[in-house]
Amino acid sequence: MTASNPPESARPRIDPPRALSFDLDDTLWPIxxxxxxxxxxxxxxxxxxxxxxxxxxxxxxxxxxxxxxxxxxxxxxxxxxxxxxxxxxxxxxxxxxxxxxxxxxxxxxxxxxQQVVLFDDARAALERLAQRYPLIAVTNGNSDLARVGLDGLFQENISASRFGVAKPDPRIFHAACERLGEAPADVLHVGDDLVLDVTGALDAGLQAVWLRRGGSAEGAPALKAPYHVFEDLDRLAIALGC
The missing domain is CATH 1.20.120.1600 (Four Helix Bundle (Hemerythrin (Met), subunit A))
Structure with missing residues (x-):
């Protein structure tokens, strides 16, 4: 999947999931x-x-x-x-x-x-996505979405410190799916880390997006299951019809 900026007729599409889960640090803001x-x-x-x-x-x-x-x-x-x-x-x-x-x-x-500076694309893309999909955060960090100012866009924030295990353990991904009320195959996880986020989500049965900021899909390694690569959240939102 290309991460360039093609004309709308050629933009990549994803089979729409029923819900999205998001990593936080280095996905929504630089940590x-x-x-x-x-x-x-x-x-x-x-x-x-x-x-x-x-x-x-x-x-x-x-x-x-x-x-x-x-x-x-x-x-x-x-x-x-x-x-x-x-x-x-x-x-x-x-x-x-x-x-x-x-x-x-x-x-x-x-x-x-908690005084984070969001990536330029993050808030607008999340607002568009939240109008169409339930969103949940799954993080190994200790961000407080209320203090960050994003809690209104997410149903919940599952942090490793409170849950007891961290990504890439499949249990934390499965907990996110359960709280969303969706099967893993119907949830798309978005994160910047190829191991913790992408491989972890795929191993847990979710769909996955590698948010490769500053990069492209070219040279992305093959994993156990197909996954998508985007360089920013705006392109992801477009691909999901938002």
Whole structure:
């Protein structure tokens, strides 16, 4: 399937599903600029409330400690909030500050983490799609759609941290289908990650779209089942008749 901009008569079409599920981070907004801003806001807060910790750990050091926690506790891989809280608790303790500050520090980070900047095509395309299809979010991240400002377009947000397992585990995809009231074959999952989103959805029996921003369908690898490739959500919405 081409991701170029052909005339309308040649634009790719998809057999319409009955519902859509969406990944969030790097599908609807770029995640790393968001995380970097949130980490800086967190560090500024620590500078006021836990200066010893801020002196000992710059933003890069705090991220490195969070990655250490992730390596030490792979059983928490589905719960990014827990890993961030634990790494803050450890940073505060190592620096001799009050470890109880980990919770308010996390809330500062978490609020800043919700201040996302949507890709230019995202909101308009979602509004068009939501007029025709039920939408549900399926994310390994810890976004809050209400704080992001997109909750009115989605029936629900299934996050790995609350559900207990992360993509590509088929159980999280099946939970999305159950909450939509649709069979997996009638749900189209849209995401940027070829393994977590596309392969995970296909393994769970869903249809899949690889949202390959900045790329095209050319060179897309063959997987166990056919899938679609689009470079933005506007082209996807057009292909679905929206």
């Amino acid at each position: 790393w600029p968001t995380i970097e801003r949130a980490e800086q806001v967190l560090h500024d807060w620590l500078g006021q409330h836990a200066p010893a910790t801020a002196d000992r750990f710059d933003p890069a050091g705090l991220r490195a400690l969070r990655n250490e926690v992730a390596l030490r506790s792979p059983e928490w891989a589905h719960d990014l909030s827990r890993m961030r809280r634990e790494s803050l608790r450890e940073a505060l303790s190592r620096a001799g500050d009050d470890a109880a500050l980990a919770e308010p520090a996390f809330e500062v980070f978490f609020e800043a983490r």
